[in-house]
Structures are given as structure tokens and as C-alpha cells.
Amino acid sequence: MFFDFLEGFSYGLFLSCFPWFILGMVEPRLAVPTDPPRRWQVMVRYWFLVPFLAFVLWLTSLPGGMWSPSLIGWLAGLAAIAVEVPVERRVRNWLIGRKADRETRHRLAAEKAARATLEREQREAGVIDLDPANPPVDADDVVLALCEGKRRLLEARRPDLAVQADRLYARYAHVLDVLRGKFDARELTFERSRGLVAEVALGAVDNLSGMASLARGVAGVDAAFVRRRLERDGPRLGAEEREALRRRLDLVDDTERRVRDLASRNEAALTALDDAAVAVARVETEQAQASVEADTALQDLRRFIDKADMYGRNAALKE
Structure with missing residues (x-):
């Protein structure tokens, strides 16, 4: 019974070659599953391969x-x-899609590794430009917050202030690298240090957000135009208009003063991070005094955080 079926199958397969050959010469896409289909493939398939298979059967x-x-x-x-x-045709398409997916994964992994290497080299060189739309591959909550702060400053048209986000990221990443080089990630000292460093950086992020809000509030005021108007047309302006222009300038000046105040706080945060990095780098983890030296560095960071909080509360009361 099996051999009867096989013999009939071989006859039917052989006889079907000619009509499929004619169909393939007219429209190759219908007769061969390759992409793109070619007429020479039709000839090879239906003049040689399929007849040979039928003969073997x-x-x-x-x-x-x-x-x-x-x-x-x-x-x-x-x-x-x-x-x-x-x-x-379906199997070929599936294999092609699988190969494309594998190549895409490999390409993305290679790009991610290259990007991580570039970011590490930039951190080591001290030249980093955060891209809010594409945060670093190893970004944590602090780095994401810095990216958001920079984005808000750029939207407020203050790229001169947005540079602080890059500097804060460079210092933050540097301190973490120093900590990883000195302590094991499972040590309590590492966790405490990382928490304090993150707290300092997040305080600076709050300042970035505050600067963005202030800058956005006066973004529509052209201070240079107002000054030119007062200098050029001051005597001819009415008292009310002149007073309105002066109040507008006062508003801009007061806003800039507050922005500079927040920027100076971030400069202090940068200094605190630098001090922490230097202090931790000096710690000799193999000596018995290592924990004491590390605690001293942590206490310095804690004092800075407390002073920053107190300064922020006093500034809020004055306002």
C-alpha cells in the first residue's frame, strides 16, 4: 500500500512540473517561494529539481x-x-525575520556597549553632554532627574544654565566610580555614601527645576528692548508707561538674582561632591582607620545637606 501511494505520488509530482513551469514563466512569484523570484529559478526547480525528486521517489x-x-x-x-x-515561502519569511531580529538585537547591543564606553570615556575626561531625549544607558533615578532638569531649562531657553546639569552628572558619576573603587557594593558604608551623594544631587536637581520655573516666568520679557526703550524714549514716555517698563525690568532683575542664587547653591553642591570624591579617594580600605575616614567624609556630606536645607527654608521664609 505504501509503495503504491509512493508510485502514484511520483507520477503526480512529475506530471505537475510542466503546468507549474508554464505558470512560473508567466508569473514567477506564483511558482517559486524566493524573494525576489526569478525565471531561471523556475527553470531549475521544474526542469531539474522536482523531476529528479519524482524520479527518486x-x-x-x-x-x-x-x-x-x-x-x-x-x-x-x-x-x-x-x-x-x-x-x-512562509518558512523562508520566518527565517529571514528571525535573522533580521537577531541582527537587530546584536546591533542594538553593540550600539549600547559603544555608547556606554563613550560615556565612560567622557566621564573620565570630564566632558559630558547629557541628552534629555536619550539618557545614559546606566542612568539611575538621579541621572534621569538631571536629564529632566536640563530639558526644562532648555525649554525655558536657558542653555547657559542647563550646562550645570552636565557638570552635576559628571561629578555624581565620578563620586560613584570612586565609591565603587573603594568599597564593595554590599558594604553598609557604600550604601550610606551613595545615599548621601544621591541626596546632594537631588537637591541640586530641585535647584535646576526652580531655575527653569523662574526662567520660564520671564521668558517672554525682552529686557534689552525695555532698556533701549527707556534710554531712547524715556523723556517722551508717560509716567505710567515708564513706571510699567521699570517694574518689568525690576521683575527680570529680581528673577535673575534668584536664578543666580540657585545656581550658586548648585556650585556649592558641586564643591561638596568634589570634596567627597577626594576624601573617599584618600581612604585606604585595608587600614583599620578606613571606616573612620569614610565616616568623616559622610559627615561632611551630611553637614552640607543640612546647611542646604536650612538655607532653602530661610530663603523660602524671606520670599
């Missing part, structure tokens, strides 16, 4: 005797190519 069926092909085998052979072509 016929030879395989000889042990069962000749001239006893089954009808089911005939029908299966005639329909085989109609089933095989779309199935092969």
Missing part, C-alpha cells in the same frame, strides 16, 4: 511492484507543489 517505490499506483498518491502528487510553495 519512483525508484523507491519499485520494491512494491510497477504499474500499481494508487489514486490517492496521484492526487497527493498533483497537489504537492501547490501546498509546498506557500509553506516554503
Whole structure:
């Protein structure tokens, strides 16, 4: 029975080659599953490959005797190519898609590794430009907050202030690198130090947000134009208009004073981070005094945080 089916299948497969060849020469896409389809592929497939396969199947069926092909085998052979072509096309597309996905993953991984290497080199060189739209690959909550602060300052059209976010990120990353070089990540000292450093950086982020809010409030005021107007047309202006222009200038000057005050706080935070990095770098972890020296550095950071909080509360009361 099996050999009868195989013999009928080989006959049906062989006889179907010619109509599929004609169809493929007219429209190759219907007869071959490759992309793009070519007529030479039709010729190779239906003049050589499929007839050779049918011949091999016929030879395989000889042990069962000749001239006893089954009808089911005939029908299966005639329909085989109609089933095989779309199935092969799907398999090819799946393999191509799988290969493309694998190449995409490899490319993204390589780009991520190259970007991480570049960021590390920039940190070591002290030249870092945070991109709010593309945070660093190893960004934590503090770095993401710095990116957000820089984005808000750029939206407020104050790139001169947004540079502070880059400097804060460079100092923050440097201190963390020093901590990782001196302490094990599982040590309590490392966690305490990292928490205090993050607290200092987040305080600076609050200052960046405050500067962005202040800058956005006076973004529509052209101080240079107002000054020129007062200098050029001051005597001819009415008292109310002149007073309104002066109040506008006072508003801009007061806002700039507050912005400079917040910027100076961030400069103090940068200094505190530098001091912490130097203090931790001097710690000799193999000596018995290492924990004492580390605690001293942490106490300095804690004092800075307390002073910053007190200064912020006093400034809020004055306002």
C-alpha cells in the first residue's frame, strides 16, 4: 500500500512540473517561494529539481511492484507543489525575520556597549553632554532627574544654565566610580555614601527645576528692548508707561538674582561632591582607620545637606 501511494505520488509530482513551469514563466512569484523570484529559478526547480525528486521517489517505490499506483498518491502528487510553495515561502519569511531580529538585537547591543564606553570615556575626561531625549544607558533615578532638569531649562531657553546639569552628572558619576573603587557594593558604608551623594544631587536637581520655573516666568520679557526703550524714549514716555517698563525690568532683575542664587547653591553642591570624591579617594580600605575616614567624609556630606536645607527654608521664609 505504501509503495503504491509512493508510485502514484511520483507520477503526480512529475506530471505537475510542466503546468507549474508554464505558470512560473508567466508569473514567477506564483511558482517559486524566493524573494525576489526569478525565471531561471523556475527553470531549475521544474526542469531539474522536482523531476529528479519524482524520479527518486519512483525508484523507491519499485520494491512494491510497477504499474500499481494508487489514486490517492496521484492526487497527493498533483497537489504537492501547490501546498509546498506557500509553506516554503512562509518558512523562508520566518527565517529571514528571525535573522533580521537577531541582527537587530546584536546591533542594538553593540550600539549600547559603544555608547556606554563613550560615556565612560567622557566621564573620565570630564566632558559630558547629557541628552534629555536619550539618557545614559546606566542612568539611575538621579541621572534621569538631571536629564529632566536640563530639558526644562532648555525649554525655558536657558542653555547657559542647563550646562550645570552636565557638570552635576559628571561629578555624581565620578563620586560613584570612586565609591565603587573603594568599597564593595554590599558594604553598609557604600550604601550610606551613595545615599548621601544621591541626596546632594537631588537637591541640586530641585535647584535646576526652580531655575527653569523662574526662567520660564520671564521668558517672554525682552529686557534689552525695555532698556533701549527707556534710554531712547524715556523723556517722551508717560509716567505710567515708564513706571510699567521699570517694574518689568525690576521683575527680570529680581528673577535673575534668584536664578543666580540657585545656581550658586548648585556650585556649592558641586564643591561638596568634589570634596567627597577626594576624601573617599584618600581612604585606604585595608587600614583599620578606613571606616573612620569614610565616616568623616559622610559627615561632611551630611553637614552640607543640612546647611542646604536650612538655607532653602530661610530663603523660602524671606520670599
